[in-house]
Amino acid sequence: MSLRPASVDDLGAIMVLERAAFGGDAWSDDVMRAELASPHTWYVAAEDEGLLVGYAGLRAPAGSRDADVQTIALDESVRGRGLGREIFRALLDEARRRGVSEVFLDVRADNEPAQRLYTSEGFEPIGRRPNYYPGEGVDAIVMRLRLAAAREGGAA
Numbered sequence: 626m627s628l629r630p631a632s633v634d635d636l637g638a639i640m641v642l643e644r645a646a647f648g649g650d651a652w653s654d655d656v657m658r659a660e661l662a663s664p665h666t667w668y669v670a671a672e673d674e675g676l677l678v679g680y681a682g683l684r685a686p687a688g689s690r691d692a693d694v695q696t697i698a699l700d701e702s703v704r705g706r707g708l709g710r711e712i713f714r715a716l717l718d719e720a721r722r723r724g725v726s727e728v729f730l731d732v733r734a735d736n737e738p739a740q741r742l743y744t745s746e747g748f749e750p751i752g753r754r755p756n757y758y759p760g761e762g763v764d765a766i767v768m769r770l771r772l773a774a775a776r777e778g779g780a781a
């Protein structure tokens with residue numbers, strides 16, 4: 626398993642994983658292409674023997690103190706083995722390189738595995754967006770990580 630930056634060349638393989646992971650909430654090809662092409666984002670791909678098995682993306686415009694975790698997904702066959710944490714940490718490392726002080730994300734209120742991952746990396750819930758995923762009427766939890774605080778061992 627290895628990590629590398631992702632690019633627009635990975636669009637097809639990423640969309641296969643995107644649709645499998647998010648179904649009706651999946652982004653369109655056009656939205657994902659724009660994400661991968663943007664100078665304000667950084668996407669990482671996880672490969673296993675040349676096959677793309679996971680990806681994650683960060684939005685951190687130049688000069689901004691904030692960043693957003695845009696997405697993270699793995700092929701079902703490789704979940705639960707620590708790869709999600711590894712690519713999530715790669716995003717946080719990139720945020721630090723860009724001088725970001727706070728990272729935000731939205732997560733479905735019913736996505737316990739993802740919430741546990743984020744909490745264990747120091748994120749805390751700061752709000753709730755009702756019906757953010759309207760198809761199923763599911764709320765989003767908004768979470769935040771203060772990077773300076775995380776570096777100092779989690780003290781607020």
Ligand SMILES: CC(C)(COP(=O)(O)OP(=O)(O)OC[C@H]1O[C@@H](n2cnc3c(N)ncnc32)[C@H](O)[C@@H]1OP(=O)(O)O)[C@@H](O)C(=O)NCCC(=O)NCCS
Pocket residue numbers: 646696697698699700703704705706707708709710711731732733736737738739741742745
């Ligand atoms: C969320 C996701 C990226 C996590 O990746 P992963 O490789 O499965 O997770 P890891 O093996 O690195 O585990 C990291 C932590 O996540 C949590 N976690 C992972 N799977 C879990 C499960 N089935 N139940 C509860 N917690 C779980 C645990 O806290 C775990 O830490 P631990 O192993 O020390 O207990 C992956 O499950 C995935 O692609 N899910 C579908 C897409 C998705 O929901 N993305 C998030 C959108 S906000």
